[in-house]
Amino acid sequence: MSVRQKLEELKVSMRPRFKEWKFMFKRIRENPLALAGLVIIIFFAVLGALAPVLAPPPAGSINAFKIPKDLEINVLTPNPTPPTWKHIFGTTDQQYDLYYACIWGTLTAFRTGLTVVGISLIVGLLVGTIAAYYGGLLDEVLMRFTDIIIAFPGLILAMALVIAFPAKIPINLSMLFVVVAALLSFLLLMLRPSKRLLLAVQAVLILSLLSIFYYPLVWDLTLSRLDKVLISITLVGWPGYTRVIRGEVLRVKNEDYVEASRASGSTDFGIIMKHVWPNTVYPILIVATLDIGSIVLSAAALSFLGIGAEPDFADWGQIIQRSRAWLSRPEQLIPNLHTFLIPGIFITTFVMGWNLLGDALRDVLDPTLRRR
């Protein structure tokens, strides 16, 4: 079969999916709220992408996320200054440039939301699919474990984790070994390999588990304060995804087309990739979109409680936390209001963009509501 023929075949088989996407985009275009959300997100994405142009880091700075200080004004006053041509949003206390902080904060917000949701999704997809697809004792154990984490008060658990996490994590060879072996055995389990191969991999896994204390150090993983925040929020957040995905997989796995595929000899891995995941993607997409906003808010809340990124890191929550002191003094409030309002407006608009899009996607993608 020539390449062209194959391409032709692929086109035919993908046609219904393209049609579905077209329909979806049409629905999004027709929905003003969804469009507004999309516009807001694109606006922030452009803002983030153009950050080096819009707010060029001062010459010689090593980390672009460190907010520059205006030392000239700092000699005159420690208080925030109102907007001027040089600092179009004004400066915060100690003369950190607010405009620079807000622009680069966009990248921090994207990084926070996308990293946490991305990792939680991957973990949730693996654990949730395995739990639902194989069921039985494994399902029970995994789900009780997620129950335990969900029963915790989320924000307090995240705080405790941020505090307890060491800044340096020593990674040794056997840890990498364990991770690789575990991933391999998951994959092999899905591919239905010969028993002997599986046993060999599991032997490697057990051996590396036993040897965990005896292997030499490979490198020290140094975590910034923001990294710790991201890891903690992910550790608290993944069980939620796992539950949603498990529910969706349970719904799909007993459908007739899955039965048919199994009867015609597909492997579990093939069924999951070809039938189960594509049919669970929309509900998961909605949850993930709606979650990005609340994750950015959680990270900001941690900043507010004083355990966010470094004090001079370009992060919206951190700036709000900096400006908090001016609010308690009534006579200082009005002249310093911009240091508090501007980053707050940035964060609210960003979160709102994701929430608008997610909320509209729910209407657009919900198969029970949409074709009426």
Next chain:
Amino acid sequence: MTSLTAYIIRRLILLVLVILGVTVLIFAITMMFPPEIRAYMYIRNAEQARPGVIEQVILIHGLNDPFYVQYGRWMSQVFQGNLGWSYTSTQTVVAAISGRWVFTFEIVMFAAPIIIFVGIYLGVQSAIHRNGLIDHICRLASIIGWSLPSFWLGLILISVFSGQLHWVTIGPLSSGYIDFIADGISSHTWTAYTGIHVFDGLLNLHPEITLDAIRHCILPVCVIVAIDVALLIRVMRSSMLEALNKAYIITAKAKGLSKNVVIYKHARRNALIPVATLSGMLVAGLLGGLVITETVFAFGGLGSWAARAALSTDIPAVLGYAILSAVIFVISNLIVDILYAYIDPRIRLE
């Protein structure tokens, strides 16, 4: 009914298992800390918390023993009602929790009914007028509320109503009344019947204290309602839309029932089921402490106490708080499940 009893028993067993799991997990996390810090988990009074005595506590409780031995000993302590000593609040964890939950309860008491009723009402209205003006306004308002950082909203309200207009001070009561109550307790003219100022004010025949307490609750309640009502509106709306599309609604309309009967008797009742779950979870979450809101408004409830404890690695306090929230969470789950059977007779609990 027997099946319901069996179900409840089964769930109670599961509940105990989950709570045991929580304790194992958090105890395992605490093992990362040195014995000098963990010793506070066993301390019962201020006498034992002094520096020289802690070494004895470590010896007595064998804090260098293997994990499972220590866990067993710690659990037996917990069952005796000792959760250890919180050094950030210089009292036992049990005393700290029982002294603080009233402030959380005071806010939740006002916020929860408002959230539930407003959420259900607006959700139904948006569903009936789908894509109409009310629907769009509700959606936009709830999405904005949901997108606001709660501490930012709280700080704005404080700076406007407390800083500029001087309507209220932050905290659960005006400082004058706090002194008045403290004097009253020492001179036996004030009895803390419930610990909740709103009720105690009435019971002690000081309605002005009740009014003051309510006034101080207004701002935090506003913040919580603005942020949490959004979720309820959305769930109610989509659940109601689903119910309105069912065949029995068409039947009900076809046989000539009035619009109100169809909407409120047929559709809304069926749409309430997912909302019941959500409300249960929401109230449980609120009762477990409103970390940010309490911190912003200096309310000194469970949430802000736990936040301070977590920030200064006050392990016994965090542990006690985690156990408490796990218990609240699991019990509320159980209550919601049982409520289901009453709301919807078709659901069989097995």
